Amino acid sequence: MAETVAPAAGVSQDTGTAARRGRRPRGTRDFRSTPLGWLYSAPAVLIFAGFVIVPTFYTFYVSLWHWNVLNPAMSTYKGLGNYRDLLTDVDPTFTQTLVNSLYFTLGMIVFGTGVSLGLALLLMRGGKAMGAARVMIYLPHATPLIATSIIWVWIFNPQFGFANYLLHLLHLPALQWTQSQSTAMPSVILFSVWHEVGFTTLVFLGGLAVISEETGEAARVDGCGPWREFWYVTWPQLRPVTAFIVVISSITSLQAFTQFYQLTSGGGPNNATTTLSYLVYKEGIVLGDTGYGAALAVVLFLTTVLFTLVRRRTAVGGGDLTA
Amino acid sequence: MQKENSHIMRIGPTLPATQPRRAAGAALMAALGLAASACAGGGTTAAASSASGPPAPSVTGPVTITIADAYTSTSSLGKTFDKVISAFEAKYPDITVKSVPEANYGTLETKLKAEVAAGQAPTIGQGYESFADQLEQSGKLVPISTLAGTKTPAELSGFYAGVQKDLYLPDGTLAMWPIGKSLQVIFYNSTMLSSDGLSAATDWNTFATDLEAASKGGVTGITIDPSAQTSGEEWLEELAASNGTPAYAADGTPQFTSSAMVKALEYLQNLKSKGALATGTNYPGETALGGRKGLADISSSAGYYYEDEAVGGEFKLTTTAVPQTDMMAGGNFFVLSSATSQQQAAAWDFLQFVTTPAEQAVWSSGTGYLPVTAQALTQSTMSPYLARNPWVSQIATGLDTAITDPPQEWVDDCGTVLASALQAGLSGTNATSALNVAQTACLQKKQADS
Numbered sequence: 166m167a168e169t170v171a172p173a174a175g176v177s178q179d180t181g182t183a184a185r186r187g188r189r190p191r192g193t194r195d196f197r198s199t200p201l202g203w204l205y206s207a208p209a210v211l212i213f214a215g216f217v218i219v220p221t222f223y224t225f226y227v228s229l230w231h232w233n234v235l236n237p238a239m240s241t242y243k244g245l246g247n248y249r250d251l252l253t254d255v256d257p258t259f260t261q262t263l264v265n266s267l268y269f270t271l272g273m274i275v276f277g278t279g280v281s282l283g284l285a286l287l288l289m290r291g292g293k294a295m296g297a298a299r300v301m302i303y304l305p306h307a308t309p310l311i312a313t314s315i316i317w318v319w320i321f322n323p324q325f326g327f328a329n330y331l332l333h334l335l336h337l338p339a340l341q342w343t344q345s346q347s348t349a350m351p352s353v354i355l356f357s358v359w360h361e362v363g364f365t366t367l368v369f370l371g372g373l374a375v376i377s378e379e380t381g382e383a384a385r386v387d388g389c390g391p392w393r394e395f396w397y398v399t400w401p402q403l404r405p406v407t408a409f410i411v412v413i414s415s416i417t418s419l420q421a422f423t424q425f426y427q428l429t430s431g432g433g434p435n436n437a438t439t440t441l442s443y444l445v446y447k448e449g450i451v452l453g454d455t456g457y458g459a460a461l462a463v464v465l466f467l468t469t470v471l472f473t474l475v476r477r478r479t480a481v482g483g484g485d486l487t488a
Numbered sequence: 489m490q491k492e493n494s495h496i497m498r499i500g501p502t503l504p505a506t507q508p509r510r511a512a513g514a515a516l517m518a519a520l521g522l523a524a525s526a527c528a529g530g531g532t533t534a535a536a537s538s539a540s541g542p543p544a545p546s547v548t549g550p551v552t553i554t555i556a557d558a559y560t561s562t563s564s565l566g567k568t569f570d571k572v573i574s575a576f577e578a579k580y581p582d583i584t585v586k587s588v589p590e591a592n593y594g595t596l597e598t599k600l601k602a603e604v605a606a607g608q609a610p611t612i613g614q615g616y617e618s619f620a621d622q623l624e625q626s627g628k629l630v631p632i633s634t635l636a637g638t639k640t641p642a643e644l645s646g647f648y649a650g651v652q653k654d655l656y657l658p659d660g661t662l663a664m665w666p667i668g669k670s671l672q673v674i675f676y677n678s679t680m681l682s683s684d685g686l687s688a689a690t691d692w693n694t695f696a697t698d699l700e701a702a703s704k705g706g707v708t709g710i711t712i713d714p715s716a717q718t719s720g721e722e723w724l725e726e727l728a729a730s731n732g733t734p735a736y737a738a739d740g741t742p743q744f745t746s747s748a749m750v751k752a753l754e755y756l757q758n759l760k761s762k763g764a765l766a767t768g769t770n771y772p773g774e775t776a777l778g779g780r781k782g783l784a785d786i787s788s789s790a791g792y793y794y795e796d797e798a799v800g801g802e803f804k805l806t807t808t809a810v811p812q813t814d815m816m817a818g819g820n821f822f823v824l825s826s827a828t829s830q831q832q833a834a835a836w837d838f839l840q841f842v843t844t845p846a847e848q849a850v851w852s853s854g855t856g857y858l859p860v861t862a863q864a865l866t867q868s869t870m871s872p873y874l875a876r877n878p879w880v881s882q883i884a885t886g887l888d889t890a891i892t893d894p895p896q897e898w899v900d901d902c903g904t905v906l907a908s909a910l911q912a913g914l915s916g917t918n919a920t921s922a923l924n925v926a927q928t929a930c931l932q933k934k935q936a937d938s
Binding site for chain 1: 605623627708711769770776781897904912915917
C-alpha cells in the first residue's frame with residue numbers, strides 16, 4: 166500500500182505512478198504550506214520582511230515628506246513634491262541621470278555579454294592553458310569591488326596611470342579616462358566588465374557544456390562553417406542562458422554604486438557618471454535630503470521592475486530562467 | 489555589491505497566495521505604515537535652547553563625555569588630540585574624555601546624523617557650519633552662548649576676526665567653538681621655480697604666468713580636483729572673491745552669474761587650454777608635485793605634512809599664502825542637546841581648554857593647523873615649530889580676513905552644483921552657460937530648504 170503521509174521536507178516518499186511522473190499523489194498536501202512548513206520558513210521570511218519589504222514600503226512613505234532626519238517630528242508633508250522636484254531639477258536633470266543609468270546598463274549588457282560569450286567559446290576549445298585561463302578570467306570577480314576600484318583609480322590616472330602608459334607603448338594618444346565627460350562612463354564600463362566577466366563567462370560555460378554535441382557534428386558534416394554553426398545551432402540553444410545573464414546584468418547594473426563612488430567621486434565630470442543609484446546616495450546620504458533621495462529610490466525601483474517586466478514580455482522561446 | 493544585489497533579487501514567491509494571506513499581508517503593511525506615520529508629522533518642534541542666560545553649572549562629580557571627531561588615532565591629528573585630551577584630564581581629574589574618530593568629515597557627518605536620529609548622540613560633535621545650522625534648526629544643538637551664559641565669552645575676543653565670525657549661525661546664535669583652522673596655501677617646487685627663472689606669485693595673473701611657463705617637458709603647472717568641497721572648487725571661489733564678488737551673499741544667496749565668477753572660471757579655462765592645468769582625483773596636485781610633474785599645488789595648510797611626505801626631500805618645498813582672498817577651513821565643535829547638564833558643563837570646560845594659547849600651540853605644532861589665537865604663536869612650545877616652518881606665522885594673520893561659505897543648509901548642495909559648473913567649464917562648456925545652470929540649480933535648492 167502506498168504511503169499517504171505528507172512527504173518530509175518536500176521530498177516525495179511515494180514510489181508509485183505519480184512519483185514516476187514526477188507529480189505528487191492527489192490529496193497529498195505540499196509540506197511548504199503546512200504550519201510546520203511555515204515555521205521552518207519563518208526565520209527567513211521575517212528577515213526578508215524586516216530588511217527588504219518593510220524598508221521598501223517605508224521608503225515610499227518617506228518620499229512623500231520633506232524629511233528631517235535629525236528630528237523626524239519636524240518633517241513636513243510634501244505629497245508628490247519630491248517627485249515634481251525630481252523632474253524639474255537642472256543639475257543634474259532627471260533625464261541626464263536616467264540616460265546615464267541606461268548608458269551604463271546597455272554597455273554592460275552588450276559589451277559584457279559579448280565579451281563573456283566570446284571568452285566562453287574560446288575556453289570551450291580546451292587546451293593545456295585553459296585551466297589557468299579560467300582562473301585568470303574569474304579572479305577579478307573574486308576580488309572586492311571597492312578594493313579593485315581604488316587600484317583602477319590609479320590605473321586611469323591621466324598623468325601616471327598604467328592605462329595611458331599602455332597607450333603610449335602602442336603609440337596612441339593619452340586619454341583623460343575618468344577625468345573627461347566623454348570618456349568617464351566608458352572607463353567605468355571597462356572596469357565593470359573586467360570585474361564581472363568572470364562570472365558571466367562561467368554561466369555561459371555552463372550553458373555551452375549542456376548543449377548536445379550531436380547537432381553541431383551534424384551541422385559540420387553537412388558543411389557548416391564555424392560561424393553558421395554558432396548562429397544556427399549553438400546560439401538558439403544558448404538563449405535561456407543569455408536571457409538569464411541579460412536580466413541579471415540589467416538589474417545589477419541599474420543598482421551599481423561602488424565603482425561610481427570610487428572611480429568618479431562626485432558623480433563624474435559634469436555629472437557624466439551620475440546614475441540613479443549614485444544620485445540616491447548623493448541626495449539621501451551626502452546632502453541629507455532624505456525625502457528626495459527616497460523619491461529617487463522609488464523611481465529606481467520602478468525602473469528596475471519595468472526592465473524586468475519588459476524582458477519577461479519580450480522573451481522569445483527558450484523560457485526565462487528567473488523566478 | 490552587484491553580486492549581493494543579484495542574490496537578493498533571485499528570491500521570489502514560491503508559495504501559493506491565497507486571499508486570507510493577501511489580506512493579512514495588506515493589514516500588516518497598513519499597520520506598519522500607521523506606526524511609521526507616528527514617527528513623522530508636521531509641527532512639533534523640539535525645545536530649542538535659549539540664546540543666553542546663566543552659564544552651565546560646574547562639574548560636581550565624575551563625568552564622562554564623548555567626542556565624535558575627524559582625527560583618526562593613527563594620524564598626527566589623532567595623536568596630538570590624544571595629547572590634548574590627556575592634558576585636559578590631568579587638569580580636570582573628574583572628567584573623562586573619550587574620542588570616537590572617523591576617517592573624514594563626510595563620514596563623520598553621516599554617522600552623527602544617524603546617532604542624533606537614534607537618540608545616541610555623543611556629547612560633542614564636530615563638523616562644518618551648515619551641519620551645525622541643521623542641528624540648531626532641528627533643536628538638537630546646545631548653543632555655546634547657553635553654556636557660557638553669554639553671547640561673547642571672554643576667550644572669543646582673543647580669536648582671529650575671521651574665526652570669530654565663523655562660529656555664529658545666520659540667526660546670530662553663537663553655536664560652535666573652534667579647535668584649529670586652515671587656509672589655502674600654494675606649495676611650490678622651489679627647485680623648478682628657480683630653474684625656470686620664476687618666483688612665487690603675489691597675484692593671480694603672475695601665478696598663471698608661472699604655471700604656463702613651467703608647463704613643458706611632461707610637467708603640467710598645476711593639477712586640481714574639481715569635485716565639490718575640494719581645493720579645486722575652493723580655488724574657484726577664491727578667484728571670484730578676489731575679483732570682487734564672493735560666491736554667496738551673506739544670506740546664502742548664490743552669486744554664480746556675477747562677472748567676478750565668470751572671470752574666475754574663464755581664468756581656469758584659459759590655464760587648461762594652455763596645458764597649464766590638469767584635473768584628477770585623490771589629491772592629484774600633491775601626487776603631481778611629489779612626482780615632479782607639477783610646479784605647484786593649491787591645498788590646505790593642514791596638508792603640509794602630506795605634501796612634505798609626497799616630496800620626500802627630493803626638492804625644496806616652499807609654502808606661500810594664496811594671492812588676495814583666502815578661504816578658511818576646519819570643522820568646529822558643537823555640543824549636542826542629548827547631553828546631561830553635567831556633560832554639557834564638562835564639554836564647555838573642554839572647549840575652553842583647547843583654545844587656551846598653550847594648548848593651541850600644542851595643537852598647531854602637532855597637526856599643521858593654524859592656531860585660532862595669535863597668542864599661541866608667542867608660546868615657547870611653538871618656537872621650534874615656527875623655526876622649521878616660518879610660513880606659518882606669515883600666513884596666520886590671513887585668518888582675520890579669510891572667507892568661508894555661509895552656514896545655511898543649502899550651501900552644501902550648492903557646492904556640488906558649483907563644482908559641476910567648474911567641471912563643465914573645464915570640459916569646454918561656455919563659462920556663462922555653465923554658471924547659469926549652477927545658479928538656477930542652487931536657487932532651487934535654496935527654495936527647497938528654506
